[in-house]
Structures are given as C-alpha cells and as structure tokens.
Amino acid sequence: MRAAVMERAGQPLLVRELEAPGPGPGQIGVRVSACGVCRTDLHIVDGELSEPKLPLVPGHQVVGVVAEIGEGVSGFSVGDRVGIPWLGATCGTCAFCTSGRENLCAQARFTGYHIDGGFAEYAVADARFCFPLPAGYSDLNVAPLLCAGLIGYRALGMAGDSARRIGFYGFGSAAHILAQVCRFQGREVYAFTRPGDVSAKSLALRLGASWAGDSQQLPPVPLDAAILFAPDGALVPLALRAVERGGSVVCAGIHMSDIPSFPYSILWEERALKSVANLTRADAREFLALAPLVPIRTEVEVFSLEALNDALARLRAGRINGSAVVDLAGR
Numbered sequence: 001m002r003a004a005v006m007e008r009a010g011q012p013l014l015v016r017e018l019e020a021p022g023p024g025p026g027q028i029g030v031r032v033s034a035c036g037v038c039r040t041d042l043h044i045v046d047g048e049l050s051e052p053k054l055p056l057v058p059g060h061q062v063v064g065v066v067a068e069i070g071e072g073v074s075g076f077s078v079g080d081r082v083g084i085p086w087l088g089a090t091c092g093t094c095a096f097c098t099s100g101r102e103n104l105c106a107q108a109r110f111t112g113y114h115i116d117g118g119f120a121e122y123a124v125a126d127a128r129f130c131f132p133l134p135a136g137y138s139d140l141n142v143a144p145l146l147c148a149g150l151i152g153y154r155a156l157g158m159a160g161d162s163a164r165r166i167g168f169y170g171f172g173s174a175a176h177i178l179a180q181v182c183r184f185q186g187r188e189v190y191a192f193t194r195p196g197d198v199s200a201k202s203l204a205l206r207l208g209a210s211w212a213g214d215s216q217q218l219p220p221v222p223l224d225a226a227i228l229f230a231p232d233g234a235l236v237p238l239a240l241r242a243v244e245r246g247g248s249v250v251c252a253g254i255h256m257s258d259i260p261s262f263p264y265s266i267l268w269e270e271r272a273l274k275s276v277a278n279l280t281r282a283d284a285r286e287f288l289a290l291a292p293l294v295p296i297r298t299e300v301e302v303f304s305l306e307a308l309n310d311a312l313a314r315l316r317a318g319r320i321n322g323s324a325v326v327d328l329a330g331r
C-alpha cells in the first residue's frame with residue numbers, strides 16, 4: 001500500500017510503499033478511500049505533541065470500506081462503509097471509562113498518533129471504535145465529520161444548551177460544520193478570523209453567521225459562549241472579554257500556545273474557561289445521527305496523498321477553505 005509516513009517530528013511526510021497490515025483479533029481491515037486533515041495532524045507532524053509512535057502513518061478522519069474481518073468481530077461485514085475516528089482504544093475498566101468519560105482514559109490510544117492511521121490505502125482498527133457513516137454523503141464530504149465535526153460538537157455541548165449567541169475563534173474545518181449545527185438549533189453565530197482573512201469571513205456569512213470580524217475585535221453584542229478552534233492562547237483573554245456574565249469560553253484544540261496573564265475581572269461574574277479533550281463513542285453516535293438531519297454540508301479541498309505536505313502547509317498558514325481531505329481512491 002502507499003502511505004504517508006512520519007519518521008521524525010518537524011520533517012515532511014514521506015510517501016512510501018508499505019506492506020498492508022492484516023487485522024488482528026477484534027480488528028477490521030479497511031480499504032481507505034478518504035482521510036480528512038485535522039489541525040491535530042499538524043501538531044503531531046510539527047512535534048507539538050510529543051508521544052507519537054515512530055515511524056507513524058498519521059490521519060484520524062478515516063473513511064473506507066471493510067475489506068477483512070478479524071477474529072471475534074461482530075457488527076461489521078465485508079463491504080460496509082465505515083469511519084475510523086481519533087479514539088482508537090481505551091482500557092474499558094478505569095473510573096473514567098466506566099462513568100461515560102472514556103475520552104479521559106489514561107490508557108486511551110489514538111488513531112494516527114499511537115496507532116497507524118488513514119493517510120494510507122489500507123488501515124486496521126479496533127472494530128469497537130469504528131462507526132457506520134450516514135448515507136447521502138460522499139466519502140470525501142463525510143471525512144471531516146469524524147473529528148472536526150464530532151469533537152467540535154462535544155465543544156458545543158460544553159458551551160451549554162442555554163448559550164444562544166456563540167462565537168467561533170478560527171473559522172476553518174470545525175467551525176464551518178458547527179455553524180450549521182448552531183443555525184439548526186436556533187443559535188446565532190459570531191465568526192472571528194485572522195485579520196484580513198476575507199475568504200473565511202465570507203464562508204461564515206454564507207453559512208448563516210450573524211457577524212464576521214477580526215479576532216482582535218469585540219462582537220457587536222456580548223456572547224453567551226465562545227469556542228476557540230485556533231491554537232492561539234492570546235485569544236483566551238479576548239474571548240473572555242467577549243462573553244457575557246455567566247458565559248463560557250471553551251478551548252477545543254489539543255494544543256495551544258501559552259495563554260497570556262489577564263486580569264481576574266474578565267473571568268469574574270461566573271465566566272468559565274474549559275477545554276475539550278478527545279471524544280467518546282457516545283459523542284460520535286449522537287453527532288453522526290444529527291448530521292443528516294441538519295443537514296450538514298461540508299466544503300472540502302481535495303488533495304492527493306503526494307500533496308499532503310502542501311495541505312499541511314496551507315492549514316498551518318490558515319489557507320484552507322472549509323476542510324482539507326486526502327483522496328485515496330484515486331479519483
């Protein structure tokens with residue numbers, strides 16, 4: 001199989017011929033057709049997350065068709081379309097796993113980080129962590145739902161059901177999906193982008209945002225909650241100043257630059273600052289059932305496996321409109 005391989009942090013991925021893995025007990029083998037590019041992939045490749053297996057095939061928004069079934073697998077048949085997300089394994093027995101918080105399991109293993117992922121023509125995964133995907137989406141268009149969509153959805157849940165006016169800092173893959181969910185739920189969206197990012201602002205307004213401006217600006221009205229998708233700690237005090245008393249600021253990324261010190265007065269009055277980590281399988285089931293009801297439409301920029309380093313460079317520079325997806329079916 002062809003695969004994009006990370007050998008060391010800070011170096012471009014190398015496209016190589018590797019032997020395709022076979023499924024072990026409990027695993028399925030998946031012929032990959034598409035794999036979404038996530039900001040977390042960038043943090044892994046750039047060395048900002050320090051525990052990748054090496055060499056590593058990154059990629060954790062994996063879409064394909066079941067080609068082989070390992071011993072003891074139930075619930076999947078050869079030919080089924082399936083999604084492989086970031087959460088690849090948990091211990092199943094710790095206090096977090098047994099209280100609906102498997103996203104916080106200390107033994108959790110993640111796809112495209114501890115386990116080879118989907119920037120390859122073939123992948124194996126623990127069947128218990130894979131999902132059937134909603135019909136009506138192409139492989140390329142459904143891929144961004146698997147991380148941008150569903151971890152974004154978990155972040156939206158942490159913003160609270162009563163939050164009506166929601167700000168998104170960074171309007172890329174996750175925000176363009178979540179903006180549609182917010183409109184469906186009757187919430188107002190306020191989009192904050194890098195200064196001068198005209199295309200992200202116009203995408204936000206096209207998807208029904210009430211307002212789009214630069215991240216340094218205050219919104220025209222106080223917000224009930226803000227979600228930070230951009231990995232810039234300097235946005236935290238800006239977002240705290242933008243939210244109303246009792247409002248929440250939710251950091252949705254796995255990595256962020258340092259947060260500058262800020263006066264207590266912008267946190268006081270019961271504002272809350274939280275982070276979101278990973279996903280649970282319950283999040284995935286709930287979000288994948290909701291997506292076709294909205295219905296969420298993803299905007300994707302498609303790259304070949306050979307162009308994956310370009311996709312990562314453009315994501316780093318904030319120059320992807322919507323979501324970047326690697327096409328592994330050779331269309």
Ligand SMILES: [Zn+2]
Nearest residue numbers: 038040147148
């Ligand atoms: Zn991700």
Ligand SMILES: [Zn+2]
Nearest residue numbers: 091094097105
């Ligand atoms: Zn556990």
